[in-house]
Amino acid sequence: MICKPKRIHPIGVILTFIKRLKDLVLPAIFILFVGSEGMIKTILTIGFIVLIFALLVGSFFSWMKFTYRIEEGEIRIEYGIFVKKKRYIPIERIQNINESAGIIQRLFKLVKVEIETAGGGMEAEVGLAAIRREDADLIREVVALHKKGNSIQENDEQQVVENTSFRMRVKDLIITGSTSSGVGVVLSAGFALVSQLDDIIPLEEIFSHIHIPEDTSMTIYLLLGIGILIIAWILSMVGVLIKYAFFTVKKVDDDLIITSGLLEKRQSIIPKNRIQAIRVSENVIRQFFGYATVYIESAGGNLENPTSSTMLFPVVKKKLIPQLLSEFTPEFTWQNNFNKLPKRSMRRYLFRAVMPWIIIAIPLCIFFQPWGYFSLLLILLGSLNGYFSYKDAGWSIVDNQLVMRFRKISKTTVFMHKKRMQLIEYRTSFFQKRAKLQTISTTIKAGIAGSRYLLKDVEEEDVRKIEEWYRVEK
Template identity: 35%
Template sequence: MFEAKRLHPAAILFNLIKTVREFLFAIIIGFITFRDDSLLYFVLITSGFLIIFIAASILTWYRYSYRIEDDELRIEYGVFIRKKRYISKNRIQSIDLTSGVIHRIFGLTKVQIETAGTGTSAEASLSAVTLAEGEALREELKTGGTKQTYDENTTDEPAEQTKPSTTISFKRLFIAGTTSGSVGVIFALAAAGFSELEQFIPDSFYDNTLEWAIGLGIVILIVMGIVALLLLWLLGIAGTMIKYGNFTITKSDDELFITRGLLEKKQLTIPLKRIQAVGIQENIIRQPLGHVTVFAEIAGGSMDKGEDFSSILFPIMKRDEVEVFLETFLPDYAGIQHELTPLPKRARKFYIFRTSILFLALTVASGFLIPQFIWIPLVLLAGSIVLGIMRHRDGGFYRNGEQLTIRHRSFSRNTIMMYHKRIQAFEKKQHKLQVQQQLATMRLSIIGRMGTGTHFAIKDLEESHTDELADWYSYRD
C-alpha cells in the first residue's frame, strides 16, 4: 500500500450530498422567501450554486489521496491549500467500517479511524473505498504487517473458529423493538416535523380538517389516537430491527468487533483497554420480563459515533444470561455482580419528594383553576410517587476489593460495574436535611466521550457508607 490511492469516484456524490446538507437550511429559507414572484431567480441562483458544488466535489475527490508508508497512514488533501496528515499506527485506537445504502449499492464502505486524541470528529475518514480495500486497510493498520497481501477472498478459517462470537436472533430482535419504549421519541419527532410543515398547509384546508375531526366525536377520536399510537409503535419496532439487524459481537485478542444494521451496516471496533465501565440497563417494560441491555462506557472517541459511545454490547438478552456473556467477552467484569447494599429506609421520603413535588403543585393549581380536570395531575402525581419509591428501592452499591458495582434509576434501572483504576473523581455532597438525617450523595466520574467525564450519582446513601467509599477511593481503608 505504498502507492498513493484515490477514493472511489462515488466519493464525489458523498461530497456533494454533504455540501448540500450543510446549505439545506439556507435553501429552505430562500425557497420560503422567494417562492412567489421571485421563484425563477431563486431557481437560477440555486442551479448556479449546485454547479459550483459539483465542481468543488470533483476537485476535492481528485486532490484527496492516501497511502501507508513507514508505519503511518499518510493522507494528502486540499484543493487550493495542500494539507498532509500523518497518523502513526501506534496511535490508532479503533478502525470502524460503515456502509450506508448508497455504499452497499456500489460495494463500498466508509473507513473511520479514531486515535487517543480524537476530538469532535474522527482523526481520519475515507468516505468511499471498496469493501475489500477497507478491510485490508483495517488489518494493515491494526497488525502493522506490510508483507502480507489481502484480497476479498482471503480467509483464515482456523483463526475465525477460535474467536468467540454471538448473534442476536430474530425473535430477540423483535422483542427488543416491541419493548424499546421508542414510541415517545418517534411521537416527539413527528410533532416537531408537523410543526415545521404546518406553515405550508393552506389555512382553509387546516380549518376544514380541524372541523371535520371535531365533528367525528370523542369516541372516534380516541380510536384514531389508539391507531396512531399503534402505528408509532410499529415504526419503533421497524426502527430497532433496522438499526440492530444482524447484530453480531466477536472477540479477537484485545478488541471487540460489533457488526449491525440492515440498511446502514456498521462494523465497530472497541479496544478492551478503552472500556471504563460495563452496564446493565432494564427499562420499565423489559424489567418485569427479565430482559436487559448490556452496554459499555468507552473512553475517547468522537461525536461522529453518536450513541456508540456508550456502546451497546448486546441489545437484549435474559438477565440470567448476562454472566455467561461477560465470561465470554469481558471476563474481567464477570462475577462482580452481587447483592447490593440498599439505601436506608429514611431516604425514601427524599426520593418521593423529588419526583412528586412538581405534580403536587400542578394538582393544587388545577384544584383552584380547572377542578374538572384535576384527575389528570392526580394520575401523574400517583405515578411520580411510584417512581420515587422505585428509585429508592433500586438504589445501592457493592464493593469488593478493586471492584465497585452501583445501581440507580431514572426511568430505566442501570447497574454499573467498574474498577477503582477507572474512576477519575469521587465527590461527596450533603445539604442541610441530609446532614440532619446522616445521609449523603455520592458522585463518581469516569472518562467518557471525547475525553470528557461521564458521571454517576447515588443520592441519599448512608453517610458512613459514603465515607467508606471515599476512603476506598483514596486508598485509606
C-alpha cells in the same frame, strides 16, 4: 503496508456531493415555495442551479486531491483544492476503527471507514467515505500489528482466531423494537415536521374545510390519540428493526467486533483496553419481562456518538448476562449482592419524585375540573417511581470493581474498575448532613466529556468504606 498514496473509490464524488447537498435543502424549499415571484425568483433559481453545479465540480476536485497512505507508523492524509493540507496521525493514537456501509457503498461492495483518535474532538479524525473491503481490512490489520510491536508485509497472510460470538435472534430483535422508547422520538419528529410544513403548506386553511361535528365525544378524540400512538409505535419498531438487523458480536483476540444494520451495515471494533465500564439498563417494560440492554462505555467519541456508549447486547435475558460478560468482557464480574440504602433515605427519594407532580397537579385540579383530577394519578406514579428508585439503589465492591445501581425511570447498573475511574466525589447537602447521608459521584473517561454516575443518600459509614477502597493501591 500502504506506502503509495491511494484515493477513495470514485463513487466518493457522489457521496461527497450528497453530503454537501443536504445543507441546501432548506434554501431549495424557500426558493420553490416561499421565494419572491417573477424575475427575482428566476434569478434565485438560476443561482441555485449554478451553486449545485459548483458543488458537483468541487466534490470531484476534492476527491482528486484527497489521498491516504500508511507509512512509518503513521496514517498520512493529504487534501485540499486550493491549499494543500497534510495530516499525519501516529498509529498509537488510534482508539477505534468503525466501519459502515450504506446503500450506495453496498451496491459497489465498498465500506466507509472512520478512525477515532485520543482527543480527536467532535468528529472522527479520519473519514474514508468509500474504500474496498480489502483496503479496510489491511488498515485494521496494520494498526493492530503496529500496536503489538510487529510489522506486516503486503502479502503476508495473517490468521485471526475468533474466540466466541453472539448473534441476535429474530425473537429478541422483535422484543427490542416493540419495547424500545423510540415512540417519543417519533412523535417529537412528527410534531417538528408539522410545525415546519405549516410555514409552507397552509394547514389551517386545509383543516378549516374539514367538518368536525360539534357533538363529537371525547371517546373519538381518545381513539384518535391511541391511533397516533400505535402508528408512532409501529414506526419506532420498524426503525429499530432496520438499525439492529443481523446484529452480531464477535470476540477476536482482544477486540470486540459489533456488526448490525439492514439498509446501512455498520461495524465497530472496540479494543479491550478502551472499555471503561459496563452499563446494564432495564426500562420498565423490559424489566417486567426479564430483559435488559447491555452497553459498553469506552474511551473516545465524536459528534455522532459524543458519549461513546455502544450497545453490546440490545436486548438479552437478564439471567444470561453473567455468562455473556464472562465470555466477552471477563474483566467485569456480575454482582447480585448489593449494599442497600438506609431506611431514612426513602423519604428523600419519595419527596424528590412526588414534589414536581404536586406542583403540576394543583393548578390542573383548580382550573380544569373535573378532568384535572386525573393529574392526581401522576402523584401516585411519582410515588411508585420514588419508592422503586430507593429500593433498587445500592452499591457493591468486589476486588477492584465498584458496582453502582440506581434508577431514574429505567434501572441502571454500572460496573467500573478502580483503575478506570477518573474521579470520585462525595457531597453533602444541609439536609443530608442532618440525616448522616451523602451523595457519591464517579466519573470515567468515556466519550468526549466523560460519563458521570450518581448514587444519592448513601450511609456516611458506607461512603467511608468506598473512599478507603478507592484510595488503597492495588
